[in-house]
Amino acid sequence: MYTSNLNNLILNSDSYKTSHWVQYPSGSEYLSSYIEARKGDYDVVFFGLQAFIKEYLSTPITYQDIDEAEKVIKAHGLTFNRAGWEHLIEKHNGYLPLRIQAIPEGSIAPASNVVCQVINTDPEFYWLPSYIETALLRAIWYPSTVASVSRYCKEIIRQALEKSANNTESLPFRLHDFGARGASSQETVALGSLAHLVNFAGTDSMTALIAASRWYQMGNDMPAFSIPAAEHSTMTAWGRDDEKAAFHNMIKQFGGEDKAFSVVSDSYDLWNAIDNIWGDALKDEVENMGGTLVIRPDSGEPTKVVREALERLAVKFGTTVNSKGYKVLPDYVRIIQGDGISSQSLSKIIDVIIKAGFSIENVTFGMGGGLLQQVNRDTMSWAMKSSAICIDGTWKDIYKDPITSRSKRSKKGRLALVQDGNGQIKTIKEQALGRPSDNLLRDVYVDGQLLIEDSLTIIRERAGW
Structure with missing residues (x-):
C-alpha cells in the first residue's frame, strides 16, 4: 500500500x-x-x-x-x-x-x-x-474560468439594472453562489467560490471565506455575506397543513428592522403560498416586520415562474414605479431565483422580467452547478x-x-x-x-x-x- x-x-x-x-x-x-x-x-x-x-x-x-x-x-x-x-x-x-x-x-x-x-x-x-x-x-x-463566467453574468445584471433600476448599488449582491454541494471537492469550492467573489459579495460557500484569508490577505475582513434561509426540510417538517406556521416561524425568528431572510416557498404549491399565505394570512406581519422577506421558488421553468411570482406579488402587495418606468415591489418583499441559473438562462429570465414591466431590482439570482461545476478546460x-x-x-x-x-x-x-x-x-x-x-x-x-x-x-x- x-x-x-x-x-x-x-x-x-x-x-x-x-x-x-x-x-x-x-x-x-x-x-x-x-x-x-x-x-x-x-x-x-x-x-x-x-x-x-x-x-x-x-x-x-x-x-x-x-x-x-x-x-x-x-x-x-x-x-x-x-x-x-x-x-x-x-x-x-x-x-x-x-x-x-x-x-x-x-x-x-x-x-x-x-x-x-x-x-x-x-x-x-x-x-x-x-x-x-x-x-x-x-x-x-x-x-x-469561474471568474470569467461570473464577470459575464455580472455585466448582464449590470446592464439590466442600468436599464430598469434607479441605480446599480446592489450589483455586488445580485448573484449569490450556491455551488458548494455540487462541486467536485472542497478545494474546488475554495477556488471556485473565491473566484466568484472577485466579482460579487454573496456566497453560501463558507470554504471560500477561509480560502480568502489563507491565500488572499483578507485577515479578519469578511469578503462575502449571506442571510438566514429556509430549506425544504425545515419547511416540510411542519407538514403540508402547517405550512403557514412554518412561514410564520421564519418571520418570528428572523424578521426585524433591516434584517433579511429567505424562505423556499414551493414545497407544495408556490401560488397558494404567495396568494393565500404570504399575501393574505401573513400579509400584515410581512408588511410590518421591518425587514425583507425573500421568497425563493425552487422548481419549474424559471422564466415563467419568476414572472408569474412577480405578478402575483404585485397583486397582493402592490408596486411603485421607479424613475426608469419599471415596477418595484415594496422593500419588504423580494424574490431570489436559484434554480436553473446559468450564464445562458440568466439573460432569458432578465428579458422576461423587464418585458413584463418589472425592475430587475425585484430579483436576486443564485447560481450553483452552473457557476462552480458546469465548466471544464474546454469551456x-x-x-x-x-x-x-x-x-x-x-x-x-x-x-x-x-x-x-x-x-x-x-x-x-x-x-x-x-x-x-x-x-x-x-x-x-x-x-x-x-x-x-x-x-x-x-x-x-x-x-x-x-x-x-x-x-x-x-x-x-x-x-x-
Missing part, C-alpha cells in the same frame, strides 16, 4: 511527464511555456495563481517525496528521474528553479492571449517547466504550450500547427503581453517590446519565492468592482 500524500508535487503530474526529461534534444538548457485561453464566449478574468503558489510551490521537495514518488512511478511502469530531483534538493534546497510570469490577478484580457509564462532559471532543469504543466494549468484554468479552450527552447546557447521558436485543427495552432517564441495605442491588449514576442516595463506580464515567482502578493480587495478593484 502506497502512503504518498496528495501534496507530493512530484506526483502532481500526468504519468507521461515522468519520461520527458530524456526526450528533449541533447544540449537543452531552457524551455519556455505559456498559458492561454484559446477561445471562448467570455473575456478572461485571470485568477488563482497566487493560491497555487502559496499552497504548493512554497514548500520544498524533500527526499521523502522523492522516495515515495519513485516507488509509485516505477511500480506504475515508468522511468523516474531520481538524479534530477535529488540534484534539485542539493542545488536549490528543494525549491523549483523556475520563473513564473503572469498578468496581475483580476486583470481582464481577451481570449487567445498569453496570461502566464514559465521558464526554468537553471539550465540543468530544462525539463521542469513542462513537468509542472498539469498542476499549473489546472490551478489557472479552473478559477479563471475557454485553456492550454499550456512550449513556445521556445534554448539548445547549446541558441534560442529557437517551437510550436504546434496541426493541419487537422488550425484552432490548436500554438504561439511561437518568448512572449509578452502589451496594450497598444488603441488600448487593445495583444500578445507579441518578447524581443518586440519597446521597453520591459511595457510588458503586462510580471514576475510572480522566482526560485521558490512568491514576489507579489495581492489581497482580494486589490484584485476586485482590478476586475472593475
Whole structure:
C-alpha cells in the first residue's frame, strides 16, 4: 500500500511527464511555456495563481517525496528521474528553479492571449517547466474560468439594472453562489467560490471565506455575506397543513428592522403560498416586520415562474414605479431565483422580467452547478504550450500547427503581453517590446519565492468592482 500524500508535487503530474526529461534534444538548457485561453464566449478574468503558489510551490521537495514518488512511478511502469530531483534538493534546497510570469490577478484580457509564462532559471532543469504543466494549468484554468463566467453574468445584471433600476448599488449582491454541494471537492469550492467573489459579495460557500484569508490577505475582513434561509426540510417538517406556521416561524425568528431572510416557498404549491399565505394570512406581519422577506421558488421553468411570482406579488402587495418606468415591489418583499441559473438562462429570465414591466431590482439570482461545476478546460479552450527552447546557447521558436485543427495552432517564441495605442491588449514576442516595463506580464515567482502578493480587495478593484 502506497502512503504518498496528495501534496507530493512530484506526483502532481500526468504519468507521461515522468519520461520527458530524456526526450528533449541533447544540449537543452531552457524551455519556455505559456498559458492561454484559446477561445471562448467570455473575456478572461485571470485568477488563482497566487493560491497555487502559496499552497504548493512554497514548500520544498524533500527526499521523502522523492522516495515515495519513485516507488509509485516505477511500480506504475515508468522511468523516474531520481538524479534530477535529488540534484534539485542539493542545488536549490528543494525549491523549483523556475520563473513564473503572469498578468496581475483580476486583470481582464481577451481570449487567445498569453496570461502566464514559465521558464526554468537553471539550465540543468530544462525539463521542469513542462513537468509542472498539469498542476499549473489546472490551478489557472479552473478559477479563471469561474471568474470569467461570473464577470459575464455580472455585466448582464449590470446592464439590466442600468436599464430598469434607479441605480446599480446592489450589483455586488445580485448573484449569490450556491455551488458548494455540487462541486467536485472542497478545494474546488475554495477556488471556485473565491473566484466568484472577485466579482460579487454573496456566497453560501463558507470554504471560500477561509480560502480568502489563507491565500488572499483578507485577515479578519469578511469578503462575502449571506442571510438566514429556509430549506425544504425545515419547511416540510411542519407538514403540508402547517405550512403557514412554518412561514410564520421564519418571520418570528428572523424578521426585524433591516434584517433579511429567505424562505423556499414551493414545497407544495408556490401560488397558494404567495396568494393565500404570504399575501393574505401573513400579509400584515410581512408588511410590518421591518425587514425583507425573500421568497425563493425552487422548481419549474424559471422564466415563467419568476414572472408569474412577480405578478402575483404585485397583486397582493402592490408596486411603485421607479424613475426608469419599471415596477418595484415594496422593500419588504423580494424574490431570489436559484434554480436553473446559468450564464445562458440568466439573460432569458432578465428579458422576461423587464418585458413584463418589472425592475430587475425585484430579483436576486443564485447560481450553483452552473457557476462552480458546469465548466471544464474546454469551456475557454485553456492550454499550456512550449513556445521556445534554448539548445547549446541558441534560442529557437517551437510550436504546434496541426493541419487537422488550425484552432490548436500554438504561439511561437518568448512572449509578452502589451496594450497598444488603441488600448487593445495583444500578445507579441518578447524581443518586440519597446521597453520591459511595457510588458503586462510580471514576475510572480522566482526560485521558490512568491514576489507579489495581492489581497482580494486589490484584485476586485482590478476586475472593475
